[in-house]
Amino acid sequence: MGIDKSRVMKLFQKDPDRYWRVSLFDEGWTRKKCPNCGKWFWSLTDRELCGDPPCGEYEFLGKPPTKKKLDYIQTWDAIEKFFSKEGHTPIKRYPVICRWFPGLYFTVASIVDFQRSAGGKTVFELPANPLVVPQVCLRFNDIPNIGVSGRHMSCFTMIGQHAISGEKGGYWKDRCVDLDQRFLTEALGIPEEKVVWTEDIWAGPNAFGSSLEYYVDGLELGNAVFTEFLGTIDNYKVMDQKVIDMGAGHERFTWITQGTPTAYDAVFGPVMGRLKKESGVKYDEKLFLEYSKLAGSINADERDLEKSRAGVAKKMGLGARELSAQIAPMEALYAIADHARALAFAISDSGLPSNVGGGYNLRVIARRAMGLNEKFNFGLDLAEVSAWHADYLKPLFPELAEHKEQYKEILGVEKKKYKQTMHRARRVVTSLIASKKPIGADKMQELYESQGITPELIKEVAEKSGKKFEVPADFYSKMTERHMTKEDKEAEVIDVGDLPQTKKLFYGKPLKFKAKVLGNKRIGGKDWAVLDRSAFYAESGGQDHDTGYLNKERVNNVQIVSGVILHQVDKRLSGDVQGEVDAERRKQLTQHHTAAHLVNGAARRVLGEHVWQAGAQKGVSKAHLDITHYENPGAEQVQEIEGLANKVVAEGRTVHKAVMPRAEAEREYGFRLYQGGAVPERELRIVSIPDWDTEACGGTHADNTGEVEKVVITSTEKIQDGIVRVWFRAGRAADNYLGEMDRLLGEAAGLLMVGDEGVPRAVEKLMADWKAKRKKVDELRRKNAKGKIKQMQMRALKKYRVLITKVDNANMDYLREISRQLSGPRTFLFLVGIKDQVYVFSSTGEEFLKEGISSGKIVQELCKKLGGGGGGPPTKGEGVIPLSQKAAIDKLMEDVNRRVEATLK
Amino acid sequence: MTRESEALLKQVAEILGVPVSDVPKVVRNLLDESNKLDALITQLE
Ligand SMILES: [Zn+2]
Ligand SMILES: [Zn+2]
Numbered sequence: 001m002g003i004d005k006s007r008v009m010k011l012f013q014k015d016p017d018r019y020w021r022v023s024l025f026d027e028g029w030t031r032k033k034c035p036n037c038g039k040w041f042w043s044l045t046d047r048e049l050c051g052d053p054p055c056g057e058y059e060f061l062g063k064p065p066t067k068k069k070l071d072y073i074q075t076w077d078a079i080e081k082f083f084s085k086e087g088h089t090p091i092k093r094y095p096v097i098c099r100w101f102p103g104l105y106f107t108v109a110s111i112v113d114f115q116r117s118a119g120g121k122t123v124f125e126l127p128a129n130p131l132v133v134p135q136v137c138l139r140f141n142d143i144p145n146i147g148v149s150g151r152h153m154s155c156f157t158m159i160g161q162h163a164i165s166g167e168k169g170g171y172w173k174d175r176c177v178d179l180d181q182r183f184l185t186e187a188l189g190i191p192e193e194k195v196v197w198t199e200d201i202w203a204g205p206n207a208f209g210s211s212l213e214y215y216v217d218g219l220e221l222g223n224a225v226f227t228e229f230l231g232t233i234d235n236y237k238v239m240d241q242k243v244i245d246m247g248a249g250h251e252r253f254t255w256i257t258q259g260t261p262t263a264y265d266a267v268f269g270p271v272m273g274r275l276k277k278e279s280g281v282k283y284d285e286k287l288f289l290e291y292s293k294l295a296g297s298i299n300a301d302e303r304d305l306e307k308s309r310a311g312v313a314k315k316m317g318l319g320a321r322e323l324s325a326q327i328a329p330m331e332a333l334y335a336i337a338d339h340a341r342a343l344a345f346a347i348s349d350s351g352l353p354s355n356v357g358g359g360y361n362l363r364v365i366a367r368r369a370m371g372l373n374e375k376f377n378f379g380l381d382l383a384e385v386s387a388w389h390a391d392y393l394k395p396l397f398p399e400l401a402e403h404k405e406q407y408k409e410i411l412g413v414e415k416k417k418y419k420q421t422m423h424r425a426r427r428v429v430t431s432l433i434a435s436k437k438p439i440g441a442d443k444m445q446e447l448y449e450s451q452g453i454t455p456e457l458i459k460e461v462a463e464k465s466g467k468k469f470e471v472p473a474d475f476y477s478k479m480t481e482r483h484m485t486k487e488d489k490e491a492e493v494i495d496v497g498d499l500p501q502t503k504k505l506f507y508g509k510p511l512k513f514k515a516k517v518l519g520n521k522r523i524g525g526k527d528w529a530v531l532d533r534s535a536f537y538a539e540s541g542g543q544d545h546d547t548g549y550l551n552k553e554r555v556n557n558v559q560i561v562s563g564v565i566l567h568q569v570d571k572r573l574s575g576d577v578q579g580e581v582d583a584e585r586r587k588q589l590t591q592h593h594t595a596a597h598l599v600n601g602a603a604r605r606v607l608g609e610h611v612w613q614a615g616a617q618k619g620v621s622k623a624h625l626d627i628t629h630y631e632n633p634g635a636e637q638v639q640e641i642e643g644l645a646n647k648v649v650a651e652g653r654t655v656h657k658a659v660m661p662r663a664e665a666e667r668e669y670g671f672r673l674y675q676g677g678a679v680p681e682r683e684l685r686i687v688s689i690p691d692w693d694t695e696a697c698g699g700t701h702a703d704n705t706g707e708v709e710k711v712v713i714t715s716t717e718k719i720q721d722g723i724v725r726v727w728f729r730a731g732r733a734a735d736n737y738l739g740e741m742d743r744l745l746g747e748a749a750g751l752l753m754v755g756d757e758g759v760p761r762a763v764e765k766l767m768a769d770w771k772a773k774r775k776k777v778d779e780l781r782r783k784n785a786k787g788k789i790k791q792m793q794m795r796a797l798k799k800y801r802v803l804i805t806k807v808d809n810a811n812m813d814y815l816r817e818i819s820r821q822l823s824g825p826r827t828f829l830f831l832v833g834i835k836d837q838v839y840v841f842s843s844t845g846e847e848f849l850k851e852g853i854s855s856g857k858i859v860q861e862l863c864k865k866l867g868g869g870g871g872g873p874p875t876k877g878e879g880v881i882p883l884s885q886k887a888a889i890d891k892l893m894e895d896v897n898r899r900v901e902a903t904l905k
Numbered sequence: 906m907t908r909e910s911e912a913l914l915k916q917v918a919e920i921l922g923v924p925v926s927d928v929p930k931v932v933r934n935l936l937d938e939s940n941k942l943d944a945l946i947t948q949l950e
Contacts, residue, residue, distance in 0.1 A: 766935050
């Protein structure tokens with residue numbers, strides 16, 4: 001349930017001075033209401049309209065209002081210089097894949113960097129106050145507009161200017177707006193009368209506040225949000241931690257200083273030049289400038305693109321097709337540039353295109369870029385374009401260039417998968433179109449999600465066969481929204497009432513302990529005891545629960561709910577109890593858990609930095625770790641992973657465990673910590689195998705890697721596109737497994753009477769022999785059948801010969817063979833074969849037909865009577881009867897016999 | 906204990922197209938079948 005924005009707006013508008021007036025506006029600014037859109041805005045001039053398209057045009061196109069042109073890198077230099085001088089700490093960007101905040105796959109705004117979850121609430125943790133950050137963000141809700149609108153991007157840098165009011169170094173509205181205005185005028189040299197501040201509000205799920213957006217020459221450059229109130233509109237209070245959340249568009253700044261036809265030309269710098277050169281696309285800047293001015297308000301989502309483009313073409317004195325032919329290839333290049341840049345960041349930050357979660361969106365843009373490249377025959381390589389971006393952005397984001405190899409590897413695999421999909425898709429779509437069934441939104445979604453078939457492809461195939469098909473404008477936004485946020489799994493809510501959290505003893509050594517029973521819960525028809533303290537590890541983090549005893553009662557299951565440990569016992573307990581954890585089981589679970597971290601670290605080293613834990617299960621007899629990877633690794637890679645894990649076991653490294661403040665842990669170890677997902681706690685338990693793997697983890701772990709004894713990877717499998725399951729065992733479970741392998745092989749060797757090494761050959765030979773023998777049996781049967789048929793006696797009746805008989809072990813083919821050998825013009829045959837079912841066959845010779853008997857009719861009638869079916873022409877009838885009617889067969893044959901005899905009387 | 910047995914067993918499982926744990930069972934079945942076929946051949950000849 002979000003907060004109703006219109007109600008917040010109404011509330012604030014009752015007292016605009018309280019919410020929007022800042023000290024800057026005292027210096028001759030006036031507040032006006034835009035007669036066109038109804039928004040309130042502040043300006044130094046007597047302008048009438050707010051200027052935000054469609055209340056104005058992009059006036060900076062071709063005539064930038066700034067002192068000088070800045071490229072992308074210089075833009076950040078200017079920002080960093082200005083805000084540093086004003087006391088801000090410039091910090092490095094955070095990853096675009098958001099690992100630290102639950103519910104988000106991607107970093108969608110600069111403020112996300114500092115959002116953490118603690119006890120079900122969102123808190124802000126700023127590493128410096130105030131600060132400024134060039135935060136690269138990924139958003140996929142506007143894909144059709146990317147490359148087309150001149151300004152939409154899936155990857156953009158939000159300049160975050162953040163401060164917490166009331167804390168040291170922090171400030172509030174006046175200083176924030178003052179700084180932003182001065183940055184525009186002093187640092188960029190924009191005349192102050194060009195700046196317009198527009199009143200707006202911001203409302204999140206549980207907080208809201210006023211905001212001021214700033215525009216220059218019709219271009220929105222930034223939005224200063226003042227997060228001030230906590231709660232809902234009916235029940236709110238001023239926050240203790242008021243937050244300045246100013247987000248400005250790095251790309252917009254660069255664009256306005258250059259006044260190029262599109263933001264892409266300014267932002268992508270030399271990459272656009274290389275793209276044009278390599279693809280051979282001609283670029284008519286004058287035409288584009290004119291088009292951009294007129295098309296500034298085109299939004300493929302909101303309007304029909306073709307229609308608005310036709311309107312623009314008319315104004316330019318061109319035909320719609322002519323204009324399209326001129327600009328479409330350029331739009332495709334812009335889109336490819338954007339997508340390659342987004343992928344460069346995502347892959348550098350260990351994102352992976354796939355069919356699941358956020359990886360899905362990465363696949364969408366990778367495929368869109370590949371599709372456009374193919375459609376226009378550009379001959380570009382997406383990974384190379386990503387590498388060009390990395391080179392250009394090196395001064396600002398040097399980490400990109402370190403991952404060029406991964407662009408090649410990961411996008412190479414993606415290209416292969418794309419080709420395979422396209423091949424399959426063409427067949428599917430062709431038959432779908434041939435079937436003439438309408439392809440509705442649901443069908444499109446299904447084709448897209450299950451097979452990666454895009455609406456564009458449907459359109460392409462449809463048009464080739466002369467059918468019309470329109471791609472819905474909102475298709476991608478709907479699809480990507482489905483994959484933007486993580487769905488919170490609805491956990492079964494168990495009410496533990498007001499029972500206190502259990503003191504956890506399981507990280508310590510002793511497995512025997514004394515405790516007091518605080519209460520009993522009845523859940524799922526079973527009794528669960530709650531203690532004041534417990535050494536029992538409850539099932540969590542993929543590690544199976546402990547078992548053991550409380551007094552004489554066996555503990556069958558252990559769960560934890562809101563910090564309260566529940567012990568499932570068969571009898572209700574009370575008073576003081578003596579607890580004892582099953583040491584063998586605990587040891588095994590611990591070995592498997594530490595082994596999981598070892599395998600994770602090894603997989604990352606062997607397969608690449610994109611390897612991330614996607615799930616894990618640590619049981620007693622076996623364990624598995626799910627990792628993000630694009631294909632099932634080969635035997636050699638698996639061997640290498642196992643080898644590395646065992647190397648660390650052999651080295652006997654100390655496993656460090658420590659509880660530390662979240663911010664400190666993130667600073668020291670980075671977001672790789674969150675292998676098991678974001679942790680909603682202010683303090684994290686860090687499990688670190690030095691120079692190997694460090695994770696925030698609540699499991700039980702060995703003190704030394706040597707205690708794991710050995711790691712055996714038993715198999716790997718691709719469980720989803722982009723996720724590989726690695727099955728492994730450690731310690732005794734590994735020995736048991738290897739022992740079992742010995743036993744199984746030994747048993748096979750014994751049966752075959754060969755040595756272990758001889759088993760594969762012996763089995764091959766056995767298989768070959770078996771096949772040869774089966775063939776021989778078939779041949780003998782066929783041969784014998786011929787002999788048998790010859791021996792069959794036909795009964796003479798008048799001038800005719802008749803055979804009415806049952807043949808064991810005969811199918812229809814066999815019956816036909818009998819008929820082939822024995823029938824003639826004066827014969828009548830009625831044969832019943834009994835095998836997997838009852839086969840009925842009859843034939844009547846041409847002369848015999850004159851007696852008025854029809855084989856087809858007889859078979860039809862009799863089969864039907866016995867619950868089967870059949871029929872045929874008078875000369876031949878074939879049918880079947882269920883085997884359950886076997887007992888009725890003899891009577892059936894008598895019946896036939898009687899009929900034939902009666903006919904011939 | 907080495908990985909030799911496992912490797913051989915996996916090889917055999919692949920030849921037979923069955924899971925590793927089913928190898929002895931399938932080998933036994935094949936031997937039985939093979940014997941039965943021998944008897945059948947004698948009978949048919
Ligand atoms: Zn307006
Ligand atoms: Zn763990």
